[in-house]
Amino acid sequence: MCTPCCISQLACCCGSAACSLCCGCCPKIKQSTGTRSMYALYFLLVTVICVIMMSPTVEQVIRDNIPFYTEMCDTLSAGENCSTLVGYAAVYKVCFGMACFFFLFSIFTFRVRVSTGCRAAVHNGFWLFKFIVLLGCCAGAFFLPNQEMFLEVWRYVGAVGGFIFLLIQLMLLVEFAHRWNKNWSSGINYSRKWHVALGLVTLLLFTVAVGALVFMSWFYTHPEACTLNKIFLAVNSSLCLIVSLLAISPFIQRHQPNSGLLQPAVISVYVMYLTFSALSSKPNEMVEHDGVNATVCVFPFNSGSESDNNIVTGVGTVILFGCLLYSCLTSTTRRSSAALRVCRTAMPENERARCCFCCPADDGDDYDDDERKGGGQNVKYDERDGTVYSYAYFHFIFFLGSLYVMMTVTNWFHYDNAKIEKLLDGSWSVFWIKMASCWVCLVLYMWTLVAPMVCPKRFEA
Numbered sequence: 001m002c003t004p005c006c007i008s009q010l011a012c013c014c015g016s017a018a019c020s021l022c023c024g025c026c027p028k029i030k031q032s033t034g035t036r037s038m039y040a041l042y043f044l045l046v047t048v049i050c051v052i053m054m055s056p057t058v059e060q061v062i063r064d065n066i067p068f069y070t071e072m073c074d075t076l077s078a079g080e081n082c083s084t085l086v087g088y089a090a091v092y093k094v095c096f097g098m099a100c101f102f103f104l105f106s107i108f109t110f111r112v113r114v115s116t117g118c119r120a121a122v123h124n125g126f127w128l129f130k131f132i133v134l135l136g137c138c139a140g141a142f143f144l145p146n147q148e149m150f151l152e153v154w155r156y157v158g159a160v161g162g163f164i165f166l167l168i169q170l171m172l173l174v175e176f177a178h179r180w181n182k183n184w185s186s187g188i189n190y191s192r193k194w195h196v197a198l199g200l201v202t203l204l205l206f207t208v209a210v211g212a213l214v215f216m217s218w219f220y221t222h223p224e225a226c227t228l229n230k231i232f233l234a235v236n237s238s239l240c241l242i243v244s245l246l247a248i249s250p251f252i253q254r255h256q257p258n259s260g261l262l263q264p265a266v267i268s269v270y271v272m273y274l275t276f277s278a279l280s281s282k283p284n285e286m287v288e289h290d291g292v293n294a295t296v297c298v299f300p301f302n303s304g305s306e307s308d309n310n311i312v313t314g315v316g317t318v319i320l321f322g323c324l325l326y327s328c329l330t331s332t333t334r335r336s337s338a339a340l341r342v343c344r345t346a347m348p349e350n351e352r353a354r355c356c357f358c359c360p361a362d363d364g365d366d367y368d369d370d371e372r373k374g375g376g377q378n379v380k381y382d383e384r385d386g387t388v389y390s391y392a393y394f395h396f397i398f399f400l401g402s403l404y405v406m407m408t409v410t411n412w413f414h415y416d417n418a419k420i421e422k423l424l425d426g427s428w429s430v431f432w433i434k435m436a437s438c439w440v441c442l443v444l445y446m447w448t449l450v451a452p453m454v455c456p457k458r459f460e461a
Contacts, residue, residue: 030380031115032388035124042134043398046098050091050409088410090142092151095158095406097138102399109391115383123391159412161403163433168400170441174448177266182258198262205265212272213237219297220279225287226297229279232435236275239442240268246449255452267445271438278434281427 109123122130144150184201187194213233220229244264246252253259284295412429 093141099402106395158403162407165400165404177263181262209268222296281430
């Protein structure tokens with residue numbers, strides 16, 4: 001069993017064969033899923049390297065435990081204690097290499113429609129050679145001339161790309177809310193349980209949103225300070241109320257009969273989350289109380305000890321990049337790319353209401369004849385009749401995700417003293433980016449409500 005698996009892995013690394021696990025008891029995997037997972041693994045690997053580069057703690061551990069550390073730095077001409085291989089400048093260069101890798105593949109796979117051509121073969125295989133190319137791109141960035149000019153220009157390119165990545169995620173969130181409501185509403189004609197489920201989930205989401213508002217009003221406001229917090233809490237909660245009333249207004253429902261309260265409930269929860277994240281990212285405010293300066297409007301469940309801060313930062317970092325990786329993968333489906341064209345695609349006639357509606361329905365064994373069987377996991381070649389997702393768009397999303405990683409790890413425009421241990425510390429740039437994301441999300445949702453009246457030909461019933 002081991003020999004066939006080793007041969008298949010060698011064919012995967014050096015040829016166009018699909019990759020799979022060596023465990024035969026694992027469930028079947030589609031070729032398209034395996035390919036995207038491998039690119040996600042590359043993306044995650046470089047992201048971890050960037051996190052290490054931004055951590056003085058890890059740098060100190062490496063310096064204390066690697067023999068001949070100083071001599072190795074001198075040999076690599078990396079400066080004293082390898083100073084050029086750490087910090088925000090090193091992260092910019094590594095992410096530049098990863099962004100170039102995905103951008104070049106986006107151009108290389110442009111307009112690939114079938115999986116039988118040479119470009120599709122390169123996209124789906126030859127993983128060892130592509131890994132070497134990725135390492136070459138990341139390493140080559142350290143040898144670019146005019147480093148200061150490069151960092152200055154690349155910083156603004158990263159800011160634009162990172163914001164576009166955020167915008168795409170917000171558009172897909174709005175589409176997700178509409179699709180959820182439409183899928184479950186379609187089940188009301190067949191069973192009353194979908195009507196009950198729709199009402200319970202809507203009530204639960206609005207309860208969470210109101211609870212979050214009460215929580216932030218209690219802990220993130222102060223009678224003598226935090227005026228900005230009070231203003232934004234009032235503005236964002238009012239906008240959530242407005243979109244909720246707009247969604248069930250008669251003139252909207254004439255054009256969109258499926259419009260209901262589930263969509264604004266989803267949007268309200270996400271807006272409250274972004275508001276909480278923005279207020280948590282705002283620099284601390286101080287007020288004088290009984291002659292002593294006290295910090296106000298901060299997260300209440302943080303003792304302030306170094307160990308607690310490290311735990312909070314570690315958990316926050318894992319959640320952040322887990323969500324980032326999920327966003328990159330889910331943004332590359334056919335349905336997601338269609339959603340970005342600002343038109344509403346109709347639900348397939350044979351699609352039924354399902355609890356896990358966002359997961360693709362079981363497509364049966366249409367590709368059983370094309371399975372690769374051997375000493376490991378079975379692979380279903382699901383792209384026999386054509387590609388199931390846009391290769392170029394897939395790589396472009398990862399290109400934007402690389403820029404978002406770069407800006408997030410280096411704390412956006414507060415990069416000089418950025419450390420991964422202070423990823424969740426406050427800064428005005430992060431605060432305004434997250435607050436702007438709230439408003440963009442609400443505007444996008446409002447547009448999806450009124451657009452069928454303004455541009456009826458672009459929308460399907």
